[in-house]
Every structure is written in structure tokens, then in C-alpha cells.
Amino acid sequence: MYPARFEYFAPTTLEEACELxxxxxxxxxxxxxxxxxxxxxxxxxxxxxxxxxxxxxAGLDTLAEENGGLHIxxxxxxxxxxxxxxxxxxxxxxxxxxxxISDPIVRNLGTVCGSLAHADPQGDWGSVMLAVxxxxxxRSSAGTRTIPIEELFQGPFTTSLQENEVITGLRVRDPxxxxxxxxxxxxxxxxxxxxVGAAIHVSFDNGTVGRAGIAxxxxxxxxxxxxxxxxxxxxxxxxxxxxxxxxRLAAEAAEPQDDVRGSAEYKRSVARVFVERxxxxxxxxxxxx
Amino acid sequence: MAxxxxxxxxxxxxxxxxxxxxxxxxxxxxxxxLLLVHFLRQxxxxxxxxxxxxxxxCGACTVLLDGVPVKSCTVLAVQADGREIMTVEGLQQGAELxxxxxxxxxxxxxxxxxxxxxMMLTSVALLQENPDPTDEEIRWALSGNICRCTGYxxxxxxxxxxxxxxxxxxxx
Numbered sequence: 300m301y302p303a304r305f306e307y308f309a310p311t312t313l314e315e316a317c318e319l320x321x322x323x324x325x326x327x328x329x330x331x332x333x334x335x336x337x338x339x340x341x342x343x344x345x346x347x348x349x350x351x352x353x354x355x356x357a358g359l360d361t362l363a364e365e366n367g368g369l370h371i372x373x374x375x376x377x378x379x380x381x382x383x384x385x386x387x388x389x390x391x392x393x394x395x396x397x398x399x400i401s402d403p404i405v406r407n408l409g410t411v412c413g414s415l416a417h418a419d420p421q422g423d424w425g426s427v428m429l430a431v432x433x434x435x436x437x438r439s440s441a442g443t444r445t446i447p448i449e450e451l452f453q454g455p456f457t458t459s460l461q462e463n464e465v466i467t468g469l470r471v472r473d474p475x476x477x478x479x480x481x482x483x484x485x486x487x488x489x490x491x492x493x494x495v496g497a498a499i500h501v502s503f504d505n506g507t508v509g510r511a512g513i514a515x516x517x518x519x520x521x522x523x524x525x526x527x528x529x530x531x532x533x534x535x536x537x538x539x540x541x542x543x544x545x546x547r548l549a550a551e552a553a554e555p556q557d558d559v560r561g562s563a564e565y566k567r568s569v570a571r572v573f574v575e576r577x578x579x580x581x582x583x584x585x586x587x588x
Numbered sequence: 589m590a591x592x593x594x595x596x597x598x599x600x601x602x603x604x605x606x607x608x609x610x611x612x613x614x615x616x617x618x619x620x621x622l623l624l625v626h627f628l629r630q631x632x633x634x635x636x637x638x639x640x641x642x643x644x645x646c647g648a649c650t651v652l653l654d655g656v657p658v659k660s661c662t663v664l665a666v667q668a669d670g671r672e673i674m675t676v677e678g679l680q681q682g683a684e685l686x687x688x689x690x691x692x693x694x695x696x697x698x699x700x701x702x703x704x705x706x707m708m709l710t711s712v713a714l715l716q717e718n719p720d721p722t723d724e725e726i727r728w729a730l731s732g733n734i735c736r737c738t739g740y741x742x743x744x745x746x747x748x749x750x751x752x753x754x755x756x757x758x759x760x
Contacts, residue, residue, distance in 0.1 A: 300642050306601055307620030307666050330667075337662045338644050341623075350620065354667065402732030404647055404657045404710065489731040490645055 302340035305347055309355040316465055317440040319351045325462035327351050331373055334401065334409035335417040351465075359467065367473030369393075373413075373466055377406035390471065391584060392480030392500045392512075396427045399482060402490040412466045415448075418521070420455045421492040425522035427482055430498035430512035432472040437464040452521045475510075477503040479584025483573040484516070487560065493517040494560040495569040497549075499577030501537060501584075508532045513545065513574055518553035518566050525549035528574065537582040546575035605669045609634065610678030618665045624658075625649045627665035628675060636676035636705050640734075647733030650706035651675050657710045659732075676705035679712070687753045688712050688746070697746030699737035706733050711747045719758075720751055 310316045320327050326348040330336060339345040353359060359374040362383055369390060371380075377400045380386055386394030400406055400414070400423055414424045415435065428448040435446040437460055448469075451458050460466065480500035484493045496516030502509040511532035513525040528548035535541045550571035555563040602617040609632060616631050628634045628651065640648030642661050649660040652674040679686035688708045691697065698704045707730065714721060714729040721729070726747045727740075735743060 301623070301626075302621045304619070304621055307603060307664070309666075309669075333664070333667070334644065334662055337623075337664070340621075341642070341661075350664075352667065402647075403729055404650055404659050404732035405644060405662075407656045408658055408663070 300341040302337070303343060303346040305340075306349040307352065308349060309352045311355050311357070313356060313438055313465070313467060314440070316351050316353065316356060317438060317463065319349065320463045320465065321440050323347075323349045329353060329416070329465050331413035331416075332376060332409040333413075334405045335413065335419065353465070361468070365470065367475075369471035370468060371411050371471065372468040373410065375411055375468075377401070377409050377411065377414075378403075380411060381406060388584075389474045389476075389478040390431070390480075391478075391581075392427050392431050392482055392498050393471070395480070396423050396482035396484075396498065399423060399484045399486075399496075405490070412469055415451065415469070416458060416460060416466050418452055418456050418458045420519065420521045421517050422522065423482065423484065423493060423496055423498075423516055425452060426496055426498040426514035426516040428469070428471070429514035429522055429524045430500040431474065431480065432500075432510075432512060433469050434472065435460075435469045436467045437461070438467050439464045443467070449524070455520055474500065475502045475504065479503075479581040480512070481577050481580045483577055485569055485573075492560070495555075495566050495573060497570060497573035497577055499574065499581055501532070501578070501581040503537075507534055507536050508541075511545070511578075513549050513577075515549065515553055515570055515574075517560075518555040518570055520554070523552060523554065525552040525574070527552055532578075537578065542575055542578040542582070545578060546571045549574040603666050603669075605665055607668045607670070608672045610674055616665075620664060620666050622665045623661055624651070624653075624663040624665050624668055624673075625660035627668070628660060628673070631665075634675050634677050638702055638705055640702065640706075645734065646703070647706045647710065648703050650709050650733060652709055652713060655713065655716070657713045657732075674709065674712075676708060679708065686712070687757070688715070688750045691746040691750035691753060692743075695742050695746040695749050697739065697743045699735075699739050703733060703735045703737075707735065707743055711750065714747070715751055715754060719754060721747065723748075 328347040330350045330352045359372040361372040362375045380397035433448045484496040493516045498514045500512035511529045515523045528545040553570045555566035606615045638648040640646035644662045651660045
């Protein structure tokens, strides 16, 4: 399989990249890791006139703590996240998700920001970012703007990113001094989409839940933020009753469909179990921390 | 050049690509849409890299790009410009097989052999980073490479074999 013909550009600055996006007026795509885009082009689901390769732009591969949060540059690979010690403890949700993205070879090239821009409803990072809270930095020749993750996903493979914008990085919000979380994923085999995934994040505040983040993968038309479950936990102690209730609410919020990976009923049940397990892990994280 | 005859006569833009493959410098003019796997197999004639599923799943087309395993069906040849590639042909040094090749032979780490180039290159990268991996670490590292003969037991044994051989070599 070959992609349809396209022009290839390897700009060395973001200005140049943005100019190219302007020039092609919606017909160019940004190439980062290429692990979703190139397969789409080979299958001819995507046939952009031009590719603007970000890999030749310096300075986009930074993964660092920043003002209590994290900065993840546009070229930070899944593998870098998998290996980074920064993604433990308060950022445990990210650390747990990274080694579960696709397979080890794809993780060598694929990027976090690229996954978010791709907006596959089955993508794992979308749920992770919805749970922990993050803001994307989007740049165009008109300037830069911030897109809260809550406003990014508009539907399957559809984001609020403009056609002339490139994601230059994202900032994971400061979860506060005491936080924990995890990502649970059921997959039939390595590299398959999640049958169900659950991203759990809890920021603690004086022994109670300051903010809970719960988001689900594979059980809706996009990554799904279980806001009722999150709200039910706010201000409460993370005890058995609270955990069970939140898990029930999250499962109710799921919109699973029957498919080859399982029945809707089964997936809803897995979602409930995963949220329960994830919250228990977070509760233990608190006692450890 | 092999596929030129069947392409329509549309105007095409090409780009110059310079790569080092198995220690040897190569330069070519390629279409941006040319995939690295086809560049290796058709442009350079290095058919040891196999094209399996063509959909980024099976790992048969794995090569090392600057030492890192990548699925060459999901990388554009133009992206390899200025970089170093190792394919299965680069493992053997003169008449001497690479320890991973010896290990796959000794442990019968292959049946049909289709997945073997990818399995070996992923294993080489693993052992570079982790010279004494556990079963679990080997299986984890190879989880992006599929063996349709399901010969995984012997593949894992082969990686252990190569690890031991390399440790002996380093110690002597």
C-alpha cells in the first residue's frame, strides 16, 4: 500500500511550518511520529496534498516539570514517557498509560501530542489528559492560543484545532502536592485498541478528595469524561462507599456498543470494575505518599 | 525504480535522500510517498527486510533507525534522510554471524523465517539496552513483533542464548 502522492516539507522553524499550513489552506497535515497518520494515508482515508514534518524543528522534544505541572513537547515520544521518572507519583496516570500505548516499536516513534491531534475515540492519551487535566498549545501564523483538553475533542477524529494550527506541546496542570492515579486498559493483544480503558486521577486536599479525574476509553464516540463520578468524589474521603458509588456513576456514564471486543453490557461492567480498582490504587497512593 | 513502469504519468516531485545503511552510504532521489521498507527492498535491493501486514501491526519490517527499532512500513524514506539504518543484512560481519543469528539458529528460533529479521533486530536493540533480560522483559520487548508460526518459546530462548553469548564474549 502506498499513500497518495503528496509534497513533503521538512521545515526547521515553527514559523516556516505555519507558513506551509497557510499555503496549503487546509490541505496539509502535520507529521510528528506518523504512527497513525501514515497508516491512514496508506489506507487512503487521508490524502493530504502536503506533509509538514515537525521532526526537523528543534526544541519540541522537551519533557520536563514546569510550575508544578509537566510540559510535554510536540515531539515527545511514548517511549520517552515510558522511561521518564517524572511520570510517577503525582503523574502516575501518565506513567501507567505510557507503556500500554500500542506496542513497543510504535512507541519509539509515536508522540503524545500527535495522538491527541489524531483524536481517535479509542486513543488512550485522550482519557489520560481528560482525567489529569491539561492544556494544549496551538500555534498558527496568527499567534498562539491555549486549548483546554476539555475543549479539544469534538467527535471521532475531530478536534477544535484549526487547519492552520500546529500543536507545539501541552501542559499537564499542577495536580497539587499530593496526588495519585493510574490507567487501566483491557486489550485483547498488545497493539489492539482498548476494549475498555479507564484513566483515574485524584488530587488530595487535607485527606479528602480535592479533585477527581475519571475518563474512559473505548466506551463512547470519543474519550469520555465521567463528570458525575468526579463530582460525587469532590470533598469526600476516598473510602469504600465513595469509591463504589463513583464507579457506578462512571459505568452509567459509559456509552458502550456491542462489537467484536465484547458486548455493551460487558464493557460497562469492565468500566465499573476498572474505575473501582483505579480509585483504590489512588487511595493507596495517598497512604504511601 | 522497479515500480516506475506502473505509475501514471503525472508530474512528480522527488527529494534527495542520503542514508547510511549497514555502514554504507547511499543517495537516491525518491518520491515523498515512498515507504522506507520499499526504499530498502526495491531501491537498494535489500530484501531481507520483510513486508508483512503493511498496517503497522506485525513488525516483520522492523529495522533499526539510529539504533532504535521502527516499523519501516510506517516511516517515509524521506524521513530517514541523514540517518543510519541497520537491516538484517547488516548483522553478519564478514563470514561471522552476529550472536543473535547464531542464537536463533542454535535455539531453532524460527520456523518459516518470515518474522525473523524483525525479531532479531528488535532483540539486538533490547540486548544493547538490557544485556541480561528476563523472560518477561524479552516478551515485553518483542510484543510488537508477531510470529505466525507461534514459535515464541524458542525465540525467547534464542534471545537468552544471545545474551549469554554476549556476556561470555564481554568477559573473556
